[in-house]
Amino acid sequence: MKKPSSTIFRNCLTIILGSFVYSVAVNDLLLPHQIGEGGVTGLTAIGYYALHIQPAITNIVLNTIILLIGFKLLDKKTIFYSIWCVIWISFFLKMPSILHYHTQQTLIPAIIAGVFMGIALGLIYRANGTIAGSTIIASILNKYFGIQTGTAMLLCDLVVALPSGLIIGTERMFLTVIELYISAVVLNIFNNMFGAKYSLKIITPNVEQMSAALSDQLKQGITMVHTHGYYSGEKRAMIYIICTKKQVAQLFPLIEQIDPDAMIVIEQVHSVAGHELNMLK
Structure with a gap:
């Protein structure tokens, strides 16, 4: 049975909101304080720090490749919403900073970014979408192995976050791990409250x-x-x-x-x- 148009419209709006919150976390909290991320977002941050490649470009290219992989393993509904999400995240990543927040206490933006990321991902998952990247892999692990989404994402993201210390430094690598952990905890809490x-x-x-x-x-x-x-x-x-x-x-x-x-x-x-x-x- 096809979902009513109102449900699809609501999911699309929810994904736009989640994409906006996610992009604010990247543009206003992670990049200005040289804090890394996991998955594709972590690779976009590394590309930005090391090669000055715009995150929106890296986001589209890498996620397109991963979406092609997930196309055979996930249902078409999830793929459709994920493509919609990648488009909006790439759009919002090109926008200028909104919060204009900068501090020498880099632990604060790491914590806030983790909360923002967890809420953003919760909204996107709630609308049956993903941000592609490691979330595609996390969705596959959740679907076929029953691993909680936040936990699966944390495992995938650490694969990128830990080596990033070679570029952003050991201290900011640890801040990245803290941010990822908080994001995973908030996402699991969000899912338990609204989608469990x-x-x-x-x-x-x-x-x-x-x-x-x-x-x-x-x-x-x-x-x-x-x-x-x-x-x-x-x-x-x-x-x-x-x-x-x-x-x-x-x-x-x-x-x-x-x-x-x-x-x-x-x-x-x-x-x-x-x-x-x-x-x-």
């Missing part, structure tokens, strides 16, 4: 009533898993649901109302692919 998925396993004797109520509340199908109790020998269906954190809060009062003694297991899901099996309509 949770799995609910519910065991109750009131299976039919519980399933019907939950399905009506969520407006979706409910997956039933057949279980067998080792001690009691009793066969019973277990209710299995994938939902958001907000939906978890909505379901708990309903579950307690139907069966206060129901056994509930909640786990955070790091990666969800495909659609939930709608075994009970």
